[in-house]
Amino acid sequence: MSFKIFLFQISGKIKPVEKIESRRHILHNEYLQFKSVESSEELKEFQDLEKLITSEDFKERKTKIKSLRFKGSDEEDILKEFIALKKNSQIKKYFQVKDSSDLKRFELLKDSDKVKEYLQLTDFVENGSYRSAKDEAKQQIYKGSEEKEQEKEYQKLKRSSLVKIFLELHNSDALKRYESIANSDKLKKYFELLNLSGKDREKTKEMKSLRSDFDIKDYLKFERSHKYRIYSEAIDSYILKRYNELKPMVESKEFKKRVLFLKDKKKFEKSDAYKKFRRLKELSSSADIKFYLKYGKSSILKNYYDTRDTDILKHFQELSDRVSSEEFIKRKAYLEDPEKWKKSEEFAGEQRYSEMKKRPHLVKYFKYKDSNRFDFFKKWELSFEDDFSGKELKKDKWSVLSVWSEKLPGKNFSLPGDLNKFTEGENIKTERRLIIETRKERSEGLTWNPAAGFIPTQFDYTSGLVSTWKSFWQENGIFEVKVRFNPVKEAVSSFILQGEKNSPRIHLFEMGTKNRVGVSYSDNTGKLQVEGTTISNLKRGKWYIFTFEKEGDLLTWKINETEILKLQNHKFDFPLHINILTIVVDDIPGSKLPVKFQINGVRCYKRRQN
Secondary structure: OOHHHHHHHHHOOOOOHHHHHHHHHHHHHHHHHHHHHHOOHHHHHHHHHHHHHOOHHHHHHHHHHHHOOOOOOHHHHHHHHHHHHHHOHHHHHHHHHHOOHHHHHHHHHHOOHHHHHHHHHHHHHHOOHHHHHHHHHHHOOOOOOHHHHHHHHHHHHHHOHHHHHHHHHOOOHHHHHHHHHHOOHHHHHHHHHHHHOOOOHHHHHHHHHHHOOHHHHHHHHHHOOHHHHHHHHHHOOHHHHHHHHHHHHHOOHHHHHHHHHHHOOOOHHHOHHHHHHHHHHHHHOOHHHHHHHHHHOOHHHHHHHHHHOOHHHHHHHHHHHHHOOHHHHHHHHHHHOOOOOOOOHHHHHHHHHHHHHOOHHHHHHHHHHOOOOOHHHHHEEEEEEEOOOOOOOOOOOOEOOOHHHHHOOOOOOEOOOOOEEEOOOOOEEEOOOEEEEEEEEEEEEEEEEOOOEEEEEEEEEEEOEEEOOOOOOEOOEEEEEEEEEOOOOOEEEEEEEEOOOOOOEEEEEEEEOOOEEEEEEEOOOOOEEEEEEEOOOOOOOEEEEEEEEEEOOEEEEEEOOEEEEEEEOOOOOOOEEEEEEEEEOOOOOHHHOOEEEEEEEEEEEEEOOO
């Protein structure tokens, strides 16, 4: 009997497994929550907010926002300047005109054909063109005109005897007959004979005969006539020449038209100049022209044009655009708002920071962040686990043959002194826990005899084993099992850690003939040696968590997290695997059958690699 375990139990150091599991469950959930928070965007947001809120820059911004006022601000100065300019008479008058109907009418008229015509006609009258045209018209009269003198001279020449005779004979039949005879051979002969008549009687006679000729007599008569003499004088005379100059001119349509114009007393009223003058009078009386002239000379329009391109107007419009902008209006409202700080992003951030700071899971995170509460999870990671929740044993984790059975006969065998056969899973149950059931039933199996080898044997009992030799080996770390403590002295139920050899062994837990934890190994003589401590004082029927931790050659056992044994042993410098089994070593009374070795979970941990 272990007095240490007895003291632990009566002092309450070995706490009920329910409390331990509850505490572990809470701790594990807290750790999961801690890890969830640690990797969450929420924590990142909180830390960013904390960095921001506690910064000097944030404090300065907070102070600045709280101190902001409209009064005395740049915005107030801008608004005051705008209002002052808005009251300026030059600016006020400008905007009275800017979008007025009068200005629109004036601008339309300014480019209209009517105004253009009026201005052209006004210029015509005012620049002297009209006066010149009128004066010129007054001077253009028939009396004393060149045309009158020309017409008078022409009529005088036309009445002269020289011109009359010339016109009478010119192209007349008499003149044509005269010219025809003058070119005749007959007349030529006559004049030849006339020049020779005194010398030759025959020729004189012939000459006298020709003189009596009708044509020659007619020719000589015409040539000696007064009219022909005047005609001959007229041909090269100045009078005829002047007459011929005046005649086509005086009798031309242009001359006659000119004479009529000069004689017309209403000629000016018919002139283009007078028509322009009348059109000007007509336009001057129209409402549009009267408006154009009056409005164009007004002081208000002059102010409009004088102001339109000035710097003062440009500045006013810039101020107007600025103070009417959504940005300025919002800024003014913001500066005038006594609640501006509470409406700021900074305040929202500060409030969110304060709210997040009170969140229970964040409070817990920072409470445990630098504590040792989660040291176990930080140092250790799960390397093997089975809660036996399935309806069947998980074959990827457990084998129902031991490593030696698999390698030697290919099926389970017993050792000398064992009264049971190890079946291959028939005695294994998983009903939310692992149960190795030992039953009284005859069965044939194998027994190992060092001298004879494997010998067929009849057994009165069957039992079972499970092993991780196919799936899990671990040299150092934590091995833990939850076991129902219900020993039967005729059987040995064990949770053993072994290497590839049967010895040495670590007895994480053993109950039955002996209730103990510790190590066993064969000494130099082959005798089995055991180091450990008894656990017989544990309460029957109760569940316990047995923990074994190996760190090099330091071996530690715990029950319900209370250390009960620590050994220094250098024999276990190799990987270990798990074997769970029940061996029958004596006849079991029927009242104790079937013997049930119950395990409610196995967990193994290894150190995390940092």
